[in-house]
Amino acid sequence: MRINFMVHGKNQHFVPQFYFRNFSSDGTTICLFNLKNKRFIYNANIKGQCSDDYFYSRDTSIETVFSSLEGSTREIISKIIEKESLSEVNEEQKQHLKSNILLQHGRTQYARESEEEMANALLNYIVPQELKGARIESTLRDSVLISMLSGPLLSDLKIVLLENKTQTEFIFSDNPVVFYNSFFNDKVPHGTQGFASTGLQIYFPLSPRFALLIFDEDFYEISQSEKITILKDSDIQRLNGLQIIFCNEHIYFGNPKMQGKVLEKYKQIKSKRPGQKTINQVVGSRANEDGTHSELWHSSSPKIKYNLENLTFLKHKKTDSPYGMRNLELVEFHYKFLNAFDKGKIKSEEDMGDFFKSLKNRRTEFSQ
Numbered sequence: 001m002r003i004n005f006m007v008h009g010k011n012q013h014f015v016p017q018f019y020f021r022n023f024s025s026d027g028t029t030i031c032l033f034n035l036k037n038k039r040f041i042y043n044a045n046i047k048g049q050c051s052d053d054y055f056y057s058r059d060t061s062i063e064t065v066f067s068s069l070e071g072s073t074r075e076i077i078s079k080i081i082e083k084e085s086l087s088e089v090n091e092e093q094k095q096h097l098k099s100n101i102l103l104q105h106g107r108t109q110y111a112r113e114s115e116e117e118m119a120n121a122l123l124n125y126i127v128p129q130e131l132k133g134a135r136i137e138s139t140l141r142d143s144v145l146i147s148m149l150s151g152p153l154l155s156d157l158k159i160v161l162l163e164n165k166t167q168t169e170f171i172f173s174d175n176p177v178v179f180y181n182s183f184f185n186d187k188v189p190h191g192t193q194g195f196a197s198t199g200l201q202i203y204f205p206l207s208p209r210f211a212l213l214i215f216d217e218d219f220y221e222i223s224q225s226e227k228i229t230i231l232k233d234s235d236i237q238r239l240n241g242l243q244i245i246f247c248n249e250h251i252y253f254g255n256p257k258m259q260g261k262v263l264e265k266y267k268q269i270k271s272k273r274p275g276q277k278t279i280n281q282v283v284g285s286r287a288n289e290d291g292t293h294s295e296l297w298h299s300s301s302p303k304i305k306y307n308l309e310n311l312t313f314l315k316h317k318k319t320d321s322p323y324g325m326r327n328l329e330l331v332e333f334h335y336k337f338l339n340a341f342d343k344g345k346i347k348s349e350e351d352m353g354d355f356f357k358s359l360k361n362r363r364t365e366f367s368q
Contacts, residue, residue: 012051012052013049013050013051014050014051014052014107014108014109014174015049015050015104015108015174015176016070016074017046017047018070018074019077019172019176020046020049020050020252021046022077022081022206022207023172023205023207023208023252023253023254024046024254025254025255028045028046028047029042029043029044029045029046030044030046030049030252030253030254031043031044031252031253031254031255031256031258031259032044032049032250032251032252032253033250033251033252033253033259033262033263033266034249034250035244035247035249035250035251035266035270036249040259040263042256049174049250049252050108050109050174050250052109070100072096073096073097073100076089076093076096076097077097077206080161080206080210081206081207081209081210084161084163084210084227085161085226085227086159086160086161086226086227087226094159095151095152095154095155097159097212098151098154098155098157098159098214099148099151099154101154101177101202101204101212101214102147102148102150102151102154102177102195103144103147103148104176104177104204105147105177105179106143106144106146106147106148107143107144107147108174108175108248109174109175109248109249110174110175110246110247110248110277111143111147111175112138112143113138113248113277114143114277114278115138115143116135116136116137116138117276117277117278117280118278118280118299119136119138120135120136121278121280121299122280122297122299123135123136125280125282125297149337149338149341150195150334152330152333152334152337153195153196153330153331153334154195154202154214155330156326156327156330157200157202157214157215157216157217158214158215158216158217159212159213159214160212160213160215160222160224160225160226160227160228161210161211161212161213161226161227161228162210162211162212162213162227162228162230162239162313163209163210163227163228163229163230164208164209164210164211164230164236165209165229165230165231166230166231166232166233166235166236167233168233168236168237168240168258168261169208169209169236169253169254169255169258170205170206170207170208170209170210170211170236170239170240171205171240171243171251171252171253171258171262172205172243172251172252172253173243173244173246173247173248173250173251173252174247174248174249174250174252175246175247175248176204176205176243177202177203177204178202178203178204178242178243178246179193179200179201179202179301180193180201180202180203180242180304180306180308181193181197181199181200181201182199182201182307182308182309182316183198183199183216183219183220183316184197184198184199184219184323185303185304185305185306186305187323188323189303190279190283190298190300190303191279191300191301191302191303192323193300193301196325196326196327196330196331196334197323197324197325197326198216198218198219198321198322198323198324198325198326199216199218199219199220199323200214200215200216200326201213201214201215201216201220201308202214202215203239203242205243208253208254208255211239213228213314215314216326218317218319218321218326219316219317219319219321220314220315220316220317221314221315221317222313222314222315223312223313223314224313228313230312230313232312234310235311235312235313237261237265238307238308238310238311239311240261240262240265241265241268241269241306242306244262244265244266244269244270244273245269245272245273245274245304245306247273251266269306272304272305272306274302274304275302276302277301277302278299278300278301278302279299279300279301279302279303280297280298280299281297281298282295282296282297282298283296283297283298284296
């Protein structure tokens with residue numbers, strides 16, 4: 001199967017330029033806030049944002065993500081913004097959008113540093129003392145493939161459009177796809193943001209006026225079905241806070257007048273930003289019959305204490321359901337999907353579409 005990261009030269013972007021233009025007032029520049037230097041820059045050139053020389057590879061024909069996803073996703077997002085609705089986006093397009101949102105989640109500098117943290121934590125734990133200090137550098141290949149091929153795991157989540165009708169605009173960061181889980185965040189000791197986790201929430205701004213919310217309907221209820229109109233400034237500020245917490249270096253916004261609100265929110269929640277991107281530890285061990293012992297190594301996102309329960313449009317349902325995997329049948333399907341990919345049975349987007357249709361048919365059979 002041919003995979004193409006849309007890499008056409010030396011300067012390779014990990015957040016697409018078309019996405020920046022959705023927030024830009026002139027289509028070529030954007031406002032940014034650098035968290036490290038506490039510095040605002042206005043009219044920053046979009047071409048130079050969220051990019052680096054050969055960020056993915058020096059091979060400009062690099063084959064690492066499904067071909068044409070970025071272009072078709074741009075069309076879907078443009079349609080949503082233009083029509084101010086999800087009504088003209090069919091189920092296949094919604095699944096395509098979810099898959100590309102996962103791709104975006106796995107292709108950033110934040111994802112690269114997370115992957116390196118996990119790999120080096122394990123390396124430093126298992127290697128002999130004399131090799132301490134050796135370091136693994138991520139190519140993002142694993143993160144991208146895991147994210148991209150995990151699209152089917154989100155097919156059971158509901159997707160809604162958030163329309164912002166306040167005086168505060170949506171902002172975004174260099175890590176714009178935010179995973180959270182307000183239902184279980186305080187109920188379990190470890191990370192709760194796995195792709196198949198119960199209670200999962202995904203927030204993704206599309207423009208100053210619109211954002212997507214993808215969530216587990218078994219644990220949250222919303223005020224409207226397909227499009228939620230947000231009238232409270234505090235709701236937007238709370239969602240913008242997620243971008244600040246999970247930002248790597250830069251916060252972006254289109255209107256220079258947002259500077260004051262961005263700085264105010266940053267000062268309020270800067271202490272909640274994690275000092276490390278992953279938590280890596282041994283969580284269990286056992287003795288083997290041959291005298292050796294085995295250990296279970298666990299990596300997860302750090303716990304972030306951030307209250308989303310006061311959002312006016314999203315409420316926690318009253319349920320005693322435990323934390324775990326949302327849908328075991330879906331996880332089984334995903335395993336088969338990965339197996340088919342590894343064996344070369346999925347060689348095109350058409351093949352992937354056939355798998356999604358197969359999944360939909362199976363879910364219909366299970367529900368009957």
